[in-house]
Amino acid sequence: MQSDGIGRSQYSGDVSIRTIPEGGTNRLQDYTRGATAPDNHGNYTVDYQHYELNPVEKRPPQPISYYIVTDPDNTWGDGFIFNPNGSSENRQTAAVDAHYGMMKTLDYYSEHGHRF
Numbered sequence: 001m002q003s004d005g006i007g008r009s010q011y012s013g014d015v016s017i018r019t020i021p022e023g024g025t026n027r028l029q030d031y032t033r034g035a036t037a038p039d040n041h042g043n044y045t046v047d048y049q050h051y052e053l054n055p056v057e058k059r060p061p062q063p064i065s066y067y068i069v070t071d072p073d074n075t076w077g078d079g080f081i082f083n084p085n086g087s088s089e090n091r092q093t094a095a096v097d098a099h100y101g102m103m104k105t106l107d108y109y110s111e112h113g114h115r116f
């Protein structure tokens with residue numbers, strides 16, 4: 001399954017973003033661009049905020065856990081400047097910019113003869 005969400009980005013205004021519905025919510029995952037492995041179905045955007053440091057290699061920090069950004073109503077972010085202490089909606093705004101930037105970057109390379 002697939003869907004198109006509304007992203008309220010900080011840098012590009014309101015944009016259409018590709019998402020995948022799953023389990024009553026939506027994953028910030030593009031079903032048309034990027035990875036094609038059977039369990040991936042396209043590139044996704046993750047939040048590393050709550051990563052844990054690998055105890056053996058604390059320099060540089062190595063993210064060892066993350067979660068894919070999800071949203072129940074498929075409208076993402078608040079469009080305001082990112083605030084690290086902001087609301088979950090505001091955190092989504094940063095994810096929208098990352099996800100939309102990935103979409104546009106892959107489109108650029110595709111249009112210029114590169115394949116991904």
Ligand SMILES: [Ca+2]
Nearest residue numbers: 071073075076
């Ligand atoms: Ca929402």
